[in-house]
Amino acid sequence: MNAWFTKQRRLIDFTLASLLRRKGRNLGLLAVYALLVFVLASAMLYAHALRREAAIILEGAPEVVLQRLVAGRHDLIPPGHLERIGRVRGVQEMRGRLWGYYYDPVVKANYTFLVPPDNGIAKGTLVVGPALARERGMSENTGISFRSYSGELFSFVVADVLPQASELASADLVLINEEDFRAFFAYPAGHYTDIALSVANPAEVRNIAIKLSKQLPDSRPILREEMQRTYASLFDWREGIMLALLSASILAFAILAWEKASGLSADEKREIGILKAIGWETGDVIKMKLWEGGLISLTAFLLGFVGAYLHVFKFGAPLFAPVLKGWAVLYPRFDLVPVIDGLQVATLFFFTVFPYMAAVLVPIWRAAVTDPDAVMRS
């Protein structure tokens, strides 16, 4: 065991000395390799953490949201709809929801106005989201005026600002009293934006949605399961888009690594020839080159992954922010709760470390089994 260890150590010493002889080239390869792992791991960690946050937020989403469609477009729920739903068996609770969008020309941003289900906001006051408060410089007891779509000016007092920790879900929210909401948007009495339903038996949600669409043919039920799937596919898609954008650089690296690993330079061939001539066995030469590939790829993987973790969870993923921001003025500032999927890390390890080591092996084996004299002369 001790002899084996000593031999491997000497092989590593020799490998490192050989790598250091071509310092610039190998350090360059290591840097590009680590950068590639860094970008791939950043995309992976970021998308996974966002997917998890979305899952947490959507756990409490309404089981079914029922919209009304007119000519294929979302329309208000008229009076009488709630009563008709009440007759569908299995519906445990239902309530009309009031929410809408408001474009604020002052900061050129869209807000989401929402009446909380318990209507717990006092008349004339608002509770605002943290991004909105930041953008408009609002805090508790600040007064604010909005010009409604009818041209009338409405003044409110900010009763509270939602906690910064909830910004991912509440950046642009404005919680408002029902009476204020109806007056501000000139909402017809008895009308709602949509209906939220809860179902007694979770296994029956889909059947109830089918019953609802039969009883109210102009309605469109959206299940919580569908909302969760929308977000899961949204983040899969985003991760895919990032990877697609990166595919050119991945390909470039693959060509570089393949060229470096598979095509032996004349120097390397001569080195192998000399080693064989002074008595090294084929197995030793292969082991030495395996150590070389292993050391480079393992160092690059560890460097890239640690860098990606710091980038995403400690520095707020500044490289991805422009991709995320789109054209929105109000963009949530959030610190993602770190979460690492072991399977994803293992997959990344497998697809970045093993191909390189495999690419190293074939040409070395070919050179190592050739006659030393022929190798040195070629």
Next chain:
Amino acid sequence: MRPSTGAAAILVTLALAFLACFGDAHLSRERRADEVVAMRVMAAQLGLTDLALFTEARYTRHPSQADLNSAFQDHALALEHFPSGSLIPPRHERLVHKTETPD
């Protein structure tokens, strides 16, 4: 110092940093558990259906509530004009097959 000792020291340091990422993720999750619960409770109380990631248009602010053909919803030949739209996929065909009613 032999080169192998230096390489081993670098690799062990990096491996410890790699393991520390997992440890830090675990500790951060525990430390911020209250925040996560508070956000979950708030979202459930308000009945929120979407994240506030893209606030520029109604179909990017609430993708789960938007029409299947949201890119063309403004008028018949409207092209998608918000960059976020290219990051949000059209809702999946799987949904269409599972849903009984047309959207």
